[in-house]
Amino acid sequence: MKNAVSILSIVAAGFMASTSAFAGDVRIMWYSDGVEGDVMQDLVNRFMQDNPDINVTLDNVAYKVIQEQLPIQLEAGQGPDIARVTDIKALADHWLDLRPYLSDPAYWEENFGAQADWMRPDGSDAITGFMTQLTLTGGFANKTLFEQAGVEMPGDKATWDDWVNASAEVAKSQQTAAAFAIDRSGHRISGPNVSYGANYIGPDGMPAPVDDGTKTFATKLVDWTNDGLMLKDTWVSAAGSTYRAAADDFINAQIPFYYSGSWQVANLSTKIGDAFDWVAIGSPCGTVGCSGLKGGAALVGIKYTKNPEDVAKVMEYLASPEIVKEFSERTLFLPAHKGVVAAGGLNWDTDDKNVGPALDAFVKSSAETLPAADALPAWKWASAYYGALVTRISQVMAGELTLDEAWTRIDQDIADKVQQ
């Protein structure tokens, strides 16, 4: 009898642990690029010590789960109570408007207002969450390889051609697999596209046809790949809009130049260690500017939560200035909190001499982004554009389409997405 009671208790406890419907329970779906999961767990533990009536569970999942499974859960009216997401605009209808539950909405408007539009439905004034970090796309160079090759790194305002040519010299001298790589992502090539004059957004706010700016950089990218300058694996060995990063190739010193973004700083620092010196170089220039693309991961409340008040309490804690500052310092992420940025004095929690200058370089580059790039994070159809670019440009690189066919297909793909 005693055993039966014990078994029933365990089953009941297991059942209770698997649901978020109980008052005081808040589940956060979280993914990590680097160490931020551990930092967040630490912060959450401290929150629970101060708020014993709220039990916060941090579910660490793979980024693919956030990309592919969370949207399905949301469409079914389910999901966690809070989630860390990157597809913030397209899924904005599922985010919880925290405004009625916040003790001080003005604090959120003041400090997170600049990115608020990125994560709420068009025309809404909802407060749905905050950016866990502000990111900016940009390049990294293997300083040691450049020095060993005796090649000078291109300076400020150097163009994409300058960087690729210099990297090609290094690659030839140091026998690396290729001169450079850009992550296989439509988001990643959009800053460079804009630098060559691209503007995805038409006058009516709907997607514009592929323009000369996009064509110019995409053509360069294809030529560089065909010439063996861009690492072929990254873009060619995948189909559709699959994301693929080239971080490991840079970390393994297979390429002297890598274009990704500020979120890689902690990853590079952790994995490269003192194997070689590296620097962040911002975004190389095109014909109209030297623009990267801003973005980041947001922490948002989910509107299907049963405990919106508790969700708001957790969010208020995580969005407080001292927690944002600590989170940024320990994760090496650029904060998106206006007050924290204005106060300055961030003490990056690292002994790596490459990290501080890299983050400073990204902060400097963030002032150089072009308006056409700044408009993209809050634009509903950005994802449609990004997906079509990756799919079709990869096909051109693999020899399946010509560039002219690709432009037609990209326009058609985007039109189909809008129509559906």
Add this chain to the structure above:
Amino acid sequence: MWLAALLNPPLKAWQRATGTGGMAAFFLAPNMAIFGVFVLIPLVMNFFYSMTSGSAYFLADRTFVGLEQYGRLLDCGNYLDPGTCREDLFWKAAQNTAIFVFFQVSLMTLTAMITALILNRKIAGRGFWRAVFFFPVLLSPVVVGLIWRWILQRQGLLNYVLYTFGADTHDWLTERLPAFTAAVSVSVWAHMGFFTLILLAGLQAIPRDLYEAAEMDGTKPARVFWRITLPLLMPNLLVVIVLSLIRAVQIFDEVYVLTGGGPGTSTMYLTQYIYEVGFASLLRNPGLAAAASIMMGLVLVVLTLVQLGLGRRNEQKGARE
């Protein structure tokens, strides 16, 4: 035993009340419930999804568009040239799948047959070799894909070995022909054990006295194979061909992990297309994915009917003989 004794009286009472038909329904009910919930209802829902549009997953939030998704998939200038089709990726995937199925099934059947013939002979360590050939079947397709990716990628084991011996290295997964060859070979490697087992069972069922009689007559081994082994193995061979055909049409996981569908779209098969459109792309289109899956399902139904037809013909032929 005590459970059977316990259940016996109520079951007998039920049988008296409902007859044998009612009892059959009683025992079938659990299976039918599982089949209904996990197969039949999703199948019917999938059909409804294929007639709706939008990115929402809730059926109630979707717009009914009739056969529009099918029309979009079938909108093609020339079905043999995916470039002339509105959904060029669907037709490219269909074309890739047809080519893959042809080569994979041919190679699979041939290698499974040769392996079964060898493993049926009295060779040293026969049990060990049988286990070796069956082992890949036990692996998860994702593990299979990962293992071979580590071997074939640019900095993989194969290139390391080639480099060590001074030979030229290759980008096995970024060039079309090597990537396709890898996809076919890895798939054959992963599934061959299962089909070898079926053929081995067939070989062992052939009466030994036929071979002994052939040996006494001095028949050459090739003639023995063509006149005794192959005809008597035909039922098993048909099962192997049809099952491998059905499995090849559904190819996804190991190739997706191995090549990601690339280079370009040269190893993107129908199931990956459906997965990409329905789940993985940044703006999903569940209706189009559902329509594509229904069309792929129809191909599988045809293949299954062929299997049933061939099986029946074989049985009738056996009965006549």
